[in-house]
Amino acid sequence: METKTATAIFESLSSGWRLEAFRLLVKKGPEGMVAGDIAAALDLAPSSLSFHLKALTHAGMVSVAQEGRFLRYRANLALMAELIAYLTEECCAGVPGQCAEVAGAKACIDKLAC
Amino acid sequence: METKTATAIFESLSSGWRLEAFRLLVKKGPEGMVAGDIAAALDLAPSSLSFHLKALTHAGMVSVAQEGRFLRYRANLALMAELIAYLTEECCAGVPGQCAEVAGAKACIDKLAC
DNA sequence: AAATTGCTTCAATACTTGTTGAAGTATTGT
DNA sequence: ACAATACTTCAACAAGTATTGAAGCAATTT
Numbered sequence: 323m324e325t326k327t328a329t330a331i332f333e334s335l336s337s338g339w340r341l342e343a344f345r346l347l348v349k350k351g352p353e354g355m356v357a358g359d360i361a362a363a364l365d366l367a368p369s370s371l372s373f374h375l376k377a378l379t380h381a382g383m384v385s386v387a388q389e390g391r392f393l394r395y396r397a398n399l400a401l402m403a404e405l406i407a408y409l410t411e412e413c414c415a416g417v418p419g420q421c422a423e424v425a426g427a428k429a430c431i432d433k434l435a436c
Numbered sequence: 437m438e439t440k441t442a443t444a445i446f447e448s449l450s451s452g453w454r455l456e457a458f459r460l461l462v463k464k465g466p467e468g469m470v471a472g473d474i475a476a477a478l479d480l481a482p483s484s485l486s487f488h489l490k491a492l493t494h495a496g497m498v499s500v501a502q503e504g505r506f507l508r509y510r511a512n513l514a515l516m517a518e519l520i521a522y523l524t525e526e527c528c529a530g531v532p533g534q535c536a537e538v539a540g541a542k543a544c545i546d547k548l549a550c
Numbered sequence: 551a552a553a554t555t556g557c558t559t560c561a562a563t564a565c566t567t568g569t570t571g572a573a574g575t576a577t578t579g580t
Numbered sequence: 581a582c583a584a585t586a587c588t589t590c591a592a593c594a595a596g597t598a599t600t601g602a603a604g605c606a607a608t609t610t
């Protein structure tokens with residue numbers, strides 16, 4: 323992954339609305355959610371949500387599919403996985419066990435849900 | 437993890453300089469790096485690096501320790517692990533196998549280095 | 551003690567981002 | 581055709597962020 327791609331993703335997750343929207347979509351998985359349901363769940367003005375969903379879409383973190391007059395959004399879990407891999411790349415220079423020396427870091431994998 | 441904490445972290449990683457600095461520190465692990473070495477590695481003006489390291493420190497993603505007139509920075513791997521756990525929480529509603537249905541998402545754990 | 555080194559802080563400027571409400575577009579229902 | 585629904589886009593304003601160079605402070609060297 324390129325630095326520019328990663329910073330664009332982090333920027334897209336740096337707003338509370340966008341992070342909450344993305345986490346909602348992660349939980350929904352392949353089912354996704356239509357824009358109106360996301361707006362209702364977050365209690366956010368439609369125009370504001372649209373602004374934030376566009377930012378997430380532009381960063382590639384969510385995809386959109388039209389369904390009649392609804393727009394269904396889905397989290398891009400593959401990109402999320404790539405991002406995590408990028409962030410943790412060559413952690414502790416790849417020296418086995420060195421990460422475990424750092425308090426709590428060992429719990430990294432255990433806490434992952436997918 | 438609270439939303440506010442997570443957005444502060446993502447914001448701190450949304451600049452190319454900060455992301456590269458953090459990734460350098462992840463690779464160094466417990467050894468860390470002194471500010472001057474980071475500046476040299478990134479070819480960045482000291483005042484600008486200081487600004488960015490302060491942002492990372494404020495978000496909790498790096499810690500600082502004084503060593504004579506040097507300041508040694510270290511990545512907070514435990515917080516990184518917490519962030520990943522937060523982002524992937526209840527992925528696909530916790531339904532086993534559903535993540536695997538999404539192209540590539542299965543590779544999530546495999547790609548993690550720590 | 552004076553100079554040097556390593557890093558930070560400050561102030562000014564330029565740029566970017568978020569919110570609001572109104573207007574616009576496309577799909578569906580009557 | 582007309583109205584309603586679902587969502588987006590636009591423009592204006594407020595607020596936050598990044599860069600620069602100069603000045604500051606503390607630890608070390610001479």
